[in-house]
Amino acid sequence: MPGAPSITPSAAGSKSIPRPHQRPGITTRKTLCASCDIACSVVTEVQKGRVTRVRSSDNPLFKDNICIKGITAPKNFANPDRVLYPQRRVGERGSGKFERVSWDEALADIGTRLKKIIDEHGPEAWAVSTSQWNTGTDHGLGRRIMNHVGSPNWISGVALCAGNTAAVNRLTYGWYPWPDYDNTNCVVLFGHNPGKNSWVPVYNQIQRVKARGGKLIVLDPRKSECAEMADLWLPLKVGSDAAMMLGWLKVIFDEGLYDRAFVERWTIGFEDLRKRVDEFPLSRVAELTGCSPEMIAKAARMYATMGPSVIPWTPITDQQRNSTSGIRLQSILRAVCGYLDVPGGEALMGFHPKIVSESEIEMHEALPESQKAKQLGSDAHPVFTYRGQAALREPCKRVWGHEYANQVTGCFMANPSAVFRAMAGEGPYPVKALFSIGNNTLMGFANMPLILKALLNQDLIVVQEHVMTPTAQLADYVLPGDSWLERPWMFDGYGWLSIYKPSQRSMEPPGECTSTFEFWKRIAGALGRPELVPWPTLEALYDWRLEALGVDFETFAETYEVHADKLEFRKYEKTGFATPSGKVELRSSILDDLGFDPLPYWRDAPPPDAEYPLTMFTGVREAEYFQTGGRHVPELRARKPEPVLFVSPTTAKAQGLSEGEWVQVETRTGKVDIQVGVRTNMPDGLVRIPHGWWKPETERGLGKLSGAMQYADAQLCPDDGEYLDVEQGVPHLKGLPCRIVKRSGALA
Numbered sequence: 001m002p003g004a005p006s007i008t009p010s011a012a013g014s015k016s017i018p019r020p021h022q023r024p025g026i027t028t029r030k031t032l033c034a035s036c037d038i039a040c041s042v043v044t045e046v047q048k049g050r051v052t053r054v055r056s057s058d059n060p061l062f063k064d065n066i067c068i069k070g071i072t073a074p075k076n077f078a079n080p081d082r083v084l085y086p087q088r089r090v091g092e093r094g095s096g097k098f099e100r101v102s103w104d105e106a107l108a109d110i111g112t113r114l115k116k117i118i119d120e121h122g123p124e125a126w127a128v129s130t131s132q133w134n135t136g137t138d139h140g141l142g143r144r145i146m147n148h149v150g151s152p153n154w155i156s157g158v159a160l161c162a163g164n165t166a167a168v169n170r171l172t173y174g175w176y177p178w179p180d181y182d183n184t185n186c187v188v189l190f191g192h193n194p195g196k197n198s199w200v201p202v203y204n205q206i207q208r209v210k211a212r213g214g215k216l217i218v219l220d221p222r223k224s225e226c227a228e229m230a231d232l233w234l235p236l237k238v239g240s241d242a243a244m245m246l247g248w249l250k251v252i253f254d255e256g257l258y259d260r261a262f263v264e265r266w267t268i269g270f271e272d273l274r275k276r277v278d279e280f281p282l283s284r285v286a287e288l289t290g291c292s293p294e295m296i297a298k299a300a301r302m303y304a305t306m307g308p309s310v311i312p313w314t315p316i317t318d319q320q321r322n323s324t325s326g327i328r329l330q331s332i333l334r335a336v337c338g339y340l341d342v343p344g345g346e347a348l349m350g351f352h353p354k355i356v357s358e359s360e361i362e363m364h365e366a367l368p369e370s371q372k373a374k375q376l377g378s379d380a381h382p383v384f385t386y387r388g389q390a391a392l393r394e395p396c397k398r399v400w401g402h403e404y405a406n407q408v409t410g411c412f413m414a415n416p417s418a419v420f421r422a423m424a425g426e427g428p429y430p431v432k433a434l435f436s437i438g439n440n441t442l443m444g445f446a447n448m449p450l451i452l453k454a455l456l457n458q459d460l461i462v463v464q465e466h467v468m469t470p471t472a473q474l475a476d477y478v479l480p481g482d483s484w485l486e487r488p489w490m491f492d493g494y495g496w497l498s499i500y501k502p503s504q505r506s507m508e509p510p511g512e513c514t515s516t517f518e519f520w521k522r523i524a525g526a527l528g529r530p531e532l533v534p535w536p537t538l539e540a541l542y543d544w545r546l547e548a549l550g551v552d553f554e555t556f557a558e559t560y561e562v563h564a565d566k567l568e569f570r571k572y573e574k575t576g577f578a579t580p581s582g583k584v585e586l587r588s589s590i591l592d593d594l595g596f597d598p599l600p601y602w603r604d605a606p607p608p609d610a611e612y613p614l615t616m617f618t619g620v621r622e623a624e625y626f627q628t629g630g631r632h633v634p635e636l637r638a639r640k641p642e643p644v645l646f647v648s649p650t651t652a653k654a655q656g657l658s659e660g661e662w663v664q665v666e667t668r669t670g671k672v673d674i675q676v677g678v679r680t681n682m683p684d685g686l687v688r689i690p691h692g693w694w695k696p697e698t699e700r701g702l703g704k705l706s707g708a709m710q711y712a713d714a715q716l717c718p719d720d721g722e723y724l725d726v727e728q729g730v731p732h733l734k735g736l737p738c739r740i741v742k743r744s745g746a747l748a
Contacts, residue, residue: 030057030557032491032503034484035069035076036626037133037162038201039491041561042070044506050074051485051506059561064204067197068624068636076633077483077510081696082466084511087478093456096473096701103512103522106477111526113460113476117433123150124374126433127419131157131627132409134438135464135481136489136503139541140361141520142437143406145532147367152375152386153431155416156409157444157627158494159384160619160730161315163410165327166496167384168728170392171588172331174399174578176407177346178497179310181205184344186215186302186309190241190330191316191734193224197623202312215306217299219244221617222646222688223681232299237290238617238686239735242322243602244296245329247285249277251300252336258304259338266572267335269587269598276599288602304337308344319619320734324383324727325600328588332600335584341569348572349498350400353565354548357402359495361545364404364412374429376422377415381729382594384413388727391580391590399578407495415729416445417719423454433460435523437516438481440469440628443692443708446717446731449670456702464519467632470708473700479519482509487517488553490542499564502557517541596727605735606722612667612737614651618689618713619733628692628712643711644677645740646688652678655740664741665689670715673743687738689713 022028027046032039033054041062045053051074056066086106087098117125126149128142146154156163166176181187187209194203210216210229218230219241227233236244252258253274263270282293289296303309311334317326339345351357364386372386382388389411397403406412422431434441434455442451455461455474463475472478489503509515514522517538524532535541542553549556556563576582580589592598621627624636631637645665647657657663661676665687674689682688695707703709716736717723723732 029504029506030502030561031506032484032489032501033066033070033073034133034136034489035073036198038199039501040065040067040070040201041501042066044485046506049507057561061561065201067200068639069197069626069630072633072635073483073485075635076630077466077485079467079632081468081632082510083468083472083478083480084513085480086512089476093476094474094702098478106479107522107526110460110462110477110523111528114433115527117459118149121430121432124153124371124429125431126151126435127153127155127414127423127431128435128437129155129416129439129441129444130437131439131444132494134627134629135516136484136487137358137491137494138437138516138520139538140358141517141533143362143364145520145524145527145529147363148529148532149527150367150371152367152372153414153419154412155414155419157439158408158410159413159416159728160319160445160733162313162318163408163413164318164323164384164728164730165313165410166407167389167411168324168327169331170389170405170407170411170578171383171585171590172328172579173335173340173348173584174392174395175348175350175405176496177334177340177348178493179312179346180308180344181209181310184209184214184308184310186217186306188217188303188309188311189219189226190311190314191220192312192314193220193226195225195623198621215302217302221683221686232295232302234289234291234295234299235683237288237735238615239320239322239605239732240289241317241320242326242329242600243280243285243288244291245326245333246277246280246600246602247282247289247296248300248303248333249273249329249336250280250282250285251297252304253277255301257301258336262338263336266577267584267586268581269585273332273586273599276601280602303333307337308339308342309337310339310346315619316734319730319732321605321723321725321732322601322603323725323730325602328600332586335586340584341572343569347567347569349567350571351402351405352492352498352500355500356545357492357495359402359404359406362404362406364406375414376427376431377418377729381415381418381727383728384410385415386412388590388594391593392578395578395580395582399575405495409494417447417450417729417731420445420447420451420454424450424457432458434458434462436461436463436471436475437519438464440471442471442474442705443628443694443712443714445719446714446733447669447719448712448714450719451714464516467696468700468706469628470694470705470712473705474702480511480513481519482513482515486513487515488538488542488557490545490553499562501562502553502560504557591727603726609668609737612739614685614687614738614740616665616667616687616689616716616736616738617734618691618717618736620688620690621692622690625692628694631694632696642675643672643690643693644675646677646679646682648682648684648686649678649680650684651682651686652676656742657740662743664743665716665738666741667716667718667736667738669718672713672715673710687740689716
């Protein structure tokens with residue numbers, strides 16, 4: 001995610017505006033697209049009980065927010081290879097062969113086997129891996145059941161994409177803020193590249209800022225599409241975001257461009273921070289980032305003086321060796337320049353006062369402290385675990401009214417690599433059961449060889465999916481999930497916002513596909529704990545959550561496009577900030593208490609590796625696809641049929657590469673087959689690798705896994721040592737040593 005919804009605070013309270021004239025024979029439903037993490041407002045057209053078209057919203061606020069992934073959704077979910085009925089593995093794990101069973105048969109066996117694992121190894125032996133934007137959230141029910149059963153080992157792709165951003169932001173000022181695009185004067189993009197088919201609402205918001213004279217600063221090694229339209233483009237070295245921001249702060253402090261009154265009244269640790277920043281004269285920052293001192297200073301001045309400015313979420317800073325410092329520095333820039341919780345800056349929203357949040361439904365208070373202490377990875381890399389967030393419980397209650405704020409679902413996670421090591425038999429205790437919910441776990445994290453070993457060492461793997469992903473091919477059971485066309489939804493940015501957007505069900509799910517609500521309700525029953533999900537239907541759950549508003553869900557969805565309580569700025573003047581000190585912690589008391597450097601810092605890259613002379617970055621989502629999904633859709637594959645690396649013309653010439661040639665990219669962790677694309681916007685020596693490639697049409701089962709063993713970028717990425725952020729334990733994906741090897745024969 002970033003769950004970046006197509007709204008701003010000014011849109012809150014927007015009501016539905018249906019077209020005055022509907023086409024005969026067609027009914028329409030107001031829907032949120034969940035083909036990526038944005039949740040764009042769209043309209044579905046329904047004929048004879050099936051969605052035949054997805055078009056843009058009738059509401060002028062959202063009419064430009066639609067992309068190829070949403071438009072092709074009806075064909076995607078009608079694909080003949082979609083899993084429509086529960087499947088049970090036949091033969092050895094990884095055989096790739098399954099047989100149809102009933103839901104009752106599947107759940108009876110799953111319940112029996114999971115209870116046996118818990119009895120033998122403890123509840124912590126059960127892990128769940130999920131990506132909520134692929135399932136339209138699970139309504140907090142997965143965590144609720146795990147918390148009551150006693151397992152803290154919940155992991156997600158948000159560990160290296162937005163969830164970790166939220167957790168780190170909370171260390172500084174207690175909540176992850178949201179940009180007020182409508183009123184900002186300057187937008188800063190760290191490597192993020194929203195476009196017409198990717199993060200479309202953010203792209204449209206930037207266009208509107210530009211149209212009214214606002215500024216755009218882009219920091220990206222490539223001259224990306226956003227860099228092309230930027231007022232200032234800084235082609236920094238890949239992975240040097242934190243160094244760049246230390247340079248910005250050096251300029252802002254030296255030239256007195258910060259908000260002195262705010263800093264004096266509302267921050268702690270300024271003098272310590274300033275001493276740290278003084279270690280980074282622009283000559284040093286220029287050497288670290290590859291940008292000139294003049295350019296660094298110009299960007300810093302533009303951010304500090306053109307404001308209020310915003311730094312929207314970016315996945316790039318989330319996935320670096322210095323990620324914690326980088327995210328902290330973004331937080332600090334917002335604060336010291338006076339852009340926190342002001343119009344045109346970044347708003348701290350808190351909870352909606354009249355809608356029950358998913359954080360409340362999750363009931364983290366039900367998990368005993370002794371079990372929280374067992375959360376894997378919390379000893380070495382605690383920031384987004386229960387241990388790392390524990391000091392925020394009292395402040396969160398004091399300021400926001402609730403002890404647990406699971407923003408972007410990423411604030412109480414186990415560390416994924418630590419969970420995979422325990423699954424592989426290399427942890428402090430065994431993990432023997434994995435539920436993978438809309439996640440394709442095998443390809444969703446770094447160090448795929450370790451994850452494969454971990455999956456093969458499980459006693460029980462349950463997958464809920466649309467198609468037979470590589471992870472599903474290794475499961476004991478594959479259970480059919482519904483799509484966003486087939487379920488209602490109430491969206492709050494995955495706990496990020498206090499603004500809600502409703503989505504209506506457009507059609508019934510095919511076969512025996514079910515929602516995550518129904519999935520977890522049945523699992524609770526299979527574990528003998530039906531009381532944990534007492535609501536008979538998903539609609540009943542939503543009605544319960546909306547009781548304080550005095551409306552049921554269908555009325556709510558019919559009435560509102562967006563709903564929020566009164567939005568206020570500078571709320572901290574009444575409550576303080578939700579940190580242990582009640583102030584913005586430039587020097588983090590939480591990191592200090594955890595034994596880490598309380599100030600943001602810079603950690604150098606390891607020495608060059610002569611055998612791997614090039615540098616690669618990965619994690620790139622191509623516009624046609626989201627994460628590892630969509631490769632089974634013919635219309636999308638026709639646009640993007642093969643994985644393609646990008647290199648500069650100079651690098652291609654030096655390596656003897658030609659456009660369209662198949663090569664292998666290798667790191668010390670693994671290798672992939674990939675085609676060559678020569679692009680003039682790439683810097684010399686840098687290789688861009690797309691994320692999430694496999695080919696659903698190719699051979700299934702262990703050894704091939706439908707091309708995952710041949711194409712998946714997760715095989716290239718290490719998850720230890722110098723290639724790991726220390727505080728979070730997230731992998732470094734932006735600047736890995738690699739080499740390109742020409743293939744000696746034809747592609748298999």
